[in-house]
Amino acid sequence: MEFRVRAATREDCRDISRMIRELAVYEKMPDGMKISHEELERDGFSQNPFFHCLVAEVPPQHRTKEGYTLVGYALYFYTYSTWEGRSLYMEDFYVMPEFRGKGIGKALISNVARIGKEHQCVRLNFSVLSWNTPAINFYLNKGAQDLTTSDGWHCFRFDREALDKLAEEAVKQ
Amino acid sequence: MEFSIRVATLEDCRDMARMIAELAEYEKVPDQVKITQRDLEQDGFSKNPFFQAIIAEVPEQHRSKEGHCKVGYALYFFAYSSWKGRSVYMEDLYVMSEYRGKGIGKALMSKIAQLGLAAGCKQLNFAVPNWNKPSVDFSLRQGCWNVTSDLGYHCMRCEGPALESLARGEAKH
Numbered sequence: 001m002e003f004r005v006r007a008a009t010r011e012d013c014r015d016i017s018r019m020i021r022e023l024a025v026y027e028k029m030p031d032g033m034k035i036s037h038e039e040l041e042r043d044g045f046s047q048n049p050f051f052h053c054l055v056a057e058v059p060p061q062h063r064t065k066e067g068y069t070l071v072g073y074a075l076y077f078y079t080y081s082t083w084e085g086r087s088l089y090m091e092d093f094y095v096m097p098e099f100r101g102k103g104i105g106k107a108l109i110s111n112v113a114r115i116g117k118e119h120q121c122v123r124l125n126f127s128v129l130s131w132n133t134p135a136i137n138f139y140l141n142k143g144a145q146d147l148t149t150s151d152g153w154h155c156f157r158f159d160r161e162a163l164d165k166l167a168e169e170a171v172k173q
Numbered sequence: 174m175e176f177s178i179r180v181a182t183l184e185d186c187r188d189m190a191r192m193i194a195e196l197a198e199y200e201k202v203p204d205q206v207k208i209t210q211r212d213l214e215q216d217g218f219s220k221n222p223f224f225q226a227i228i229a230e231v232p233e234q235h236r237s238k239e240g241h242c243k244v245g246y247a248l249y250f251f252a253y254s255s256w257k258g259r260s261v262y263m264e265d266l267y268v269m270s271e272y273r274g275k276g277i278g279k280a281l282m283s284k285i286a287q288l289g290l291a292a293g294c295k296q297l298n299f300a301v302p303n304w305n306k307p308s309v310d311f312s313l314r315q316g317c318w319n320v321t322s323d324l325g326y327h328c329m330r331c332e333g334p335a336l337e338s339l340a341r342g343e344a345k346h
Binding site: 020023024032033034035039043044050051075077078079080081082083084085086089091092106109110113114116117122123124125126127128129130131136139142143144145146147148149151152153154155156157158159160162163164165166167168169170 | 325334
């Protein structure tokens with residue numbers, strides 16, 4: 001199937017927002033997404049963007065029954081490793097179910113890796129749910145390592161309330 | 174013990190490089206650090222920095238036996254959650270062993286929270302190896318939660334030959 005991968009534009013944010021929601025449903029957390037497409041526009045398409053995004057597009061003849069031609073995306077940003085240097089984190093990677101198995105996912109992730117390489121990034125990090133066997137296999141087949149299993153790395157998080165409380169301590173300091 | 178927390182400058186890169194090496198030693202992987210003082214200067218203090226850093230400093234009378242007054246640091250960067258929006262990722266948090274237990278680690282973390290909130294962030298994320306019990310316990314005491322244990326997210330990484338191969342593997346379309 002014909003498709004192309006390109007950099008997302010501000011106008012794509014509605015579709016990206018739709019696909020973020022679809023991915024949340026797939027991850028069994030349908031209410032997880034709290035931000036609007038306007039927030040994506042502000043944070044991804046201003047002078048100092050918080051993220052970058054690639055989208056996969058099919059020609060009109062392959063559009064979905066709802067009329068969508070944007071059928072996949074990869075959202076990423078630059079990070080830093082104090083051991084290895086410039087890195088990338090791929091926050092989201094998704095292809096609509098009816099468009100899987102056609103090389104679209106591979107094209108998206110390869111383009112993320114290529115862009116990283118152009119910026120001298122030496123690592124691509126991302127996370128995956130332990131039960132998501134198709135995704136885990138996809139990544140392991142491409143040579144990814146599972147650092148949680150191999151080295152015991154766990155991700156920790158402060159959510160808004162806990163973050164506010166922590167920040168208050170800084171003011172007192 | 175009196176100490177202060179401030180934003181790092183270019184001149185702090187020498188001490189940061191020293192403390193990065195000390196942290197790698199503590200994490201049992203001293204040979205893994207490939208980043209030099211010069212890399213830190215270029216990557217953190219140019220027009221589009223890959224990271225931000227804060228330093229913990231003690232007055233002269235409390236300097237270490239080697240004469241260091243810069244006794245801790247935290248290195249972080251802005252990130253993005255496709256569900257919650259702007260976030261901050263704390264890559265490193267380190268306090269020299271003889272200065273622990275004095276509130277310096279907490280003060281560094283609080284400062285990041287404060288800076289993150291000021292930039293509109295809603296989450297602070299970081300990773301800890303689960304065998305590092307003092308760090309895990311410290312983190313949980315500050316009010317965060319373990320995303321890996323609770324939700325099952327695994328940290329994945331592509332680097333070296335696997336990343337090269339991925340970057341080359343973009344489909345021609």
